[in-house]
Amino acid sequence: MTTDGLTDGLATIRDELIELYKELHRTPELSLQETQSAGLLAQRLRDAGVDEVVEQVGGTGVVGVISNGDGPVVMLRADFDALPVLEKTGLPYASSARGVDRDGNDVPVMHACGHDMHAACLIGAATLLARSRESWHGTVLVVFQPAEELAVGARNMVADGLFERFPKPEIVLGQHVGPLPAGMIGYGTGPVMAAADSVNVTLYGRGSHGSRPEAAIDPVLMAAHVVTRLQSIVAREVPPAQPAVVTVGRLQAGTKDNIIPETAELGINIRTYSAESRDLVRAAVERIVRAESQASAAPREPAIDWFASAPILISDPEATRTTMAAITEHFGPHRIQPIPVVNASEDVGVFGDVLNAPTVFWFWGGLDPAIAVPAFQEGREDDLPSNHSPYFAPAIEPTLSTGVEALTVAARTWLNS
Structure with missing residues (x-):
């Protein structure tokens, strides 16, 4: 497998991806209410040349299909719901949005878990794959899953016929931004999240x-x-x-x-x-x-x-080794590190469980390296803003480029050349 030239096109779309990320961050929506975000992401898929785009799958989910001849079906998944958190980052694109939660309470809303970055990176990967069909064969199933924070979005999409209405994947690939230095990728095999x-x-x-x-x-x-x-x-x-x-x-x-x-x-x-x-x-x-x-x-x-x-998230050992070998070759071993099991949870494992297919899931850093690296070296990592903090907002670069490239390389690992 070679990725020569595959991510070269990233430079031409980076600015629009940054603007997409900022727009998603400014206008977050609570779980099961992601209608504006879903419409925006669906339009971006259409603009990217994705063959089929369907909205309202399992509520507010969005599915795109990139068809390119015979070959494996590879699923790329990102979540895009936000949290009832009052943002305190002070960023010029910070959220001032409010929403009504399930109990009828008026609450502040923030992308405090990085799902806006997940969504922007998946748009980037889908765009690169749709524009480079001469270098691969197969089908890419692009899934924007709602309501991860309530651990119901994946099941809602499955119940709405995700794997009956669309090509059935042979592998599920996903990633999560977190409190690692931006540009770094962390992974585990077997149980990786609780x-x-x-x-x-x-x-x-x-x-x-x-x-x-x-x-x-x-x-x-x-x-x-x-x-x-x-x-x-x-x-x-x-x-x-x-x-x-x-x-x-x-x-x-x-x-x-x-x-x-x-x-x-x-x-x-x-x-x-x-x-x-x-x-x-x-x-x-x-x-x-x-x-x-x-x-x-x-x-x-x-x-x-x-x-x-949410089920135990198992990153299939054999499939993870294959995927991480390609990602390591692309980024270099100095940017890859094994990490311990994460106590947080993710419902992405529902998809692989239902399919009886391997899931590969990794983490990548979103913190400014100039701040994060010294903190880790000095044992002060608990002082860094992490997911669900009102101060958590990934450094846009190199976080965005790393996430787009990782998803793209991972997908190409499983598609036919």
């Missing part, structure tokens, strides 16, 4: 005046016991060699200090790296919630709603 499961719990008690606790069944105290007890799952039930995390990120109850409320609500998130640990932790969460409710003489069973789930 499974994530989120559950909302409602505990039921009996309300009363704060002066008459004996007349109440206090759901706040019940919730406090649940929060404490949940931490024993990882400490005493999960084998030490198997990483797991249980987080209570939300606890809401009551309206006034001298009123014992009737309910308390918990938002719980778990992270695991094996099917066995995942089943164990999920079951333990439910067991503890029900047991503490019963121990408190709750008047009714707790409500347990598992509402979001």
Whole structure:
């Protein structure tokens, strides 16, 4: 496989890609609401000469097909939803957008996870591939997936017939920008990101005046016991060699200090790296919630709603080695590094699981090297803004060029010459 000349065209489209990135960053949209962004990306695919462009796949998803004769079908995927975060970067193209979240709250909106960079890079790769058909054969399936932050977008697209309505891929390729020096690429093989499961719990008690606790069944105290007890799952039930995390990120109850409320609500998130640990932790969460409710003489069973789930992201070892060999040849070994397993989660693994096809997923840096490199050398990496921070915004270059080239080279690795 050779990529000679394949990325030469990047120089001719770099400025328009930068403007696209800035526009996406200025106008972010929450998960399941990405209509303006979807329309913009679909038009850019049409402008690039992509053969077929379809919108509203799985809600707000966009799919493009680049057909170029017989050969493998390779899927390139990027997400493009934003987060309810108030941007504090101070950039001239910073977001001032607001939106309404799923609970009806007015919230600030920011591309705090780099999905705007993901989308711009995929447009760049699709453009280069569409304009260089003389050097490859096969089919490229370009997928802009919505609602990654809710871990529902991939499943929505599959449920809407993604792999029945369009050519079925033989491999899924994706990438994520993160807190590495810009220009660097990090990768792992096997499990590279955790499974994530989120559950909302409602505990039921009996309300009363704060002066008459004996007349109440206090759901706040019940919730406090649940929060404490949940931490024993990882400490005493999960084998030490198997990483797991249980987080209570939300606890809401009551309206006034001298009123014992009737309910308390918990938002719980778990992270695991094996099917066995995942089943164990999920079951333990439910067991503890029900047991503490019963121990408190709750008047009714707790409500347990598992509402979001992302599978363990497996970067297929053999396919990853093949892909990274090509990427290393293109960039040079000094820009490639293995990285440890990432505790965050991604629902891109849904596609490969459904297809029973390999997924290859890597990370690339977005931080100014002049700031990031000394921080890593001095052990101050925790001081750097990372994904989901209100200060996270990739340095446009060399982040953009690196992301476009990595996707393009990866795709060409699996297409026929």
